[in-house]
Amino acid sequence: MNKKEKTNLMKNIAVECILKYIGSTNSKKTRKDILDNATKIFNEKCKQSKIAIVKKTESRSYIGMALNDLLIDKTLFNKNGVISKIEEDKIIVDKAKCRTILLDLLKKKEYKKADLYKTIIKELGADKTTNKQDDNEIKEYIGNLLSFYVNDCTLEIYDNKYRIKNKINEKHPTKPISETEFKEKFLSRLHENGGSFFERFFANVLEKYFTLTGRTVWDCTVSGGSNDGGIDIKIKLSDDLGFVDEIMVQAKCRINSQVTENEIRNFYGAMNAIKASRGIYVTTSTFHPNANKLLHSLDNCVGIDGDGVFNLSKKVLYGMKITHNGYTFDEMVFDI
Template sequence: MAKEKYVRREVWKEIVLALRDLGGSASRKQIRRTMAENEYNGLTYEGVYYVKISRNGNKYSPFMLDFNFNIRNLYTIGFIEEPQRGKDITLTDLGRTADLTNFPSQEQVDKISAYWKQKDELRYAKKKLKEKIGITGDTEPEVEDTDAQDTAEDDWKIQLLEQIKQFSPAKFESFSRLLISKMGVAIDKTKGVKLSGDHGIDGFGYFRSDEFRTSRVAIQCKRYTNGSVGESEIRDFKGTMDSFNAEYGIFVTTSYFTDSAKAIATQGNRTVTLIDGQELTDLVERYQLHITPVQTYSLDDYYFEKD
């Protein structure tokens, strides 16, 4: 199946719908996931997380450009509180109650146009400063129309997931077992590694809870470059779990799970924890798995505004 491409679009209405579904306040990541899973107005999971390669070879998410651009638009028209780096996006009273039937109005469009005209002047000032100190050339994508810092924080995860998708099946299984062991599952060296490939699973181990209860855990890994994990694959895995007498399972993929797969995962006595590609990168960050933290800074618009 060919990988779906993302078509650039306005997504501010979809952001409001997602925030309303999430109770009015959520992280950018939660908002994007909700938009992808609910497929508001034709959005799809693969479209939201589509990765594009720029002319100079950088990988980026075109959806992030539209997403952050429209976050700023929503703040400009008073639908959300002022976005703060690392903080949740929160709807205002207007954002929670406004009728979206004829959204946006002409008045809102005019207000946004004035805001971006001012931003163009600031971008020009920054460009002149770069020329003055000898910095030449632009990087793609142009993030001046977005919240650049938030976009940069996601760039390394885009690269991470793309690299994981290039793993061999054996390396992906090994990587998944390593990550799950960091999460507290003790991998059985015989059942979980040597015999796993011959018995329909990719790992097996034991997890001891705070109540000193030990559970048997079966692990399955699917490294997909496109497409989704469906209901049949979860059913097959649950059947294999029975032969290992596993209390629960963990299914890891670089892709995502269909709604029917999610439903099957929680049915019956043996449930399956699903980890898709986006959560996989979050777990790598949480457990600092073969990554090195880097901190940097960028100048706020304050330094470029005229008196």
């Protein structure tokens, strides 16, 4: 037997040993598991067939080459370091995309819950998979979002259908008014539109602000909801020198209730737990004096109150229109 014939024979035996080991147990198998255990099977098989192994590492090398071939020709699949015969037939559910699709659908018309499930599952491509785990994950997340948006008055239920709650009425001025008068109505309307609207609103304000001040925004994601873990907005940006910042934001849409020192401590702990470089705690109301004192002692965390929200929105001209006659709402922003 020449060298080429021996190599082909060894690779065929190695393939057989790998597939035998893969099929012998239901436990998850890593590349190291396969190299270690299939090599033992390979050595035993070579011994039975009276095929001599020149070096100890030779058999492991054949197993490694055969495993690479099986992965390349899609006989085996590697997902997150776990190797199996069958590729897991499910999608990774993008929760941010779920939320965007849900709100975009409801801006156009009313939907029953079952129709929302069906439409969003199709939009995400989960209808094409045989594994129903992704369908169930989407339904659970959309169900939680619907409950959250109803509770914070973004949505309402009418005749068993979900719809965007109409919040535009005659108390919102259509003619220009003074800055002082408009600021009060501006903050009141932010609160009226609910927490989820405020999170999206302020994310857009920050993205415009950072862009206006020369930073490049690589990602700006609203991650808030019932299980936000203290983080509502995540921003990744860089400056002209290449320095990268990951900024976490907690957003509280309130009118009379002040942000407490304990709330700042909890948020600061959450942002440090995920190694954020900076943090912003924003509210439409104000901060308790002790909360302000704590914020002033932190180098990488700032607080923005209602006045700050208004001034930042004014700086980037978002949510308002300004003329020489005064201020009016930009209904394209507030028409949720």
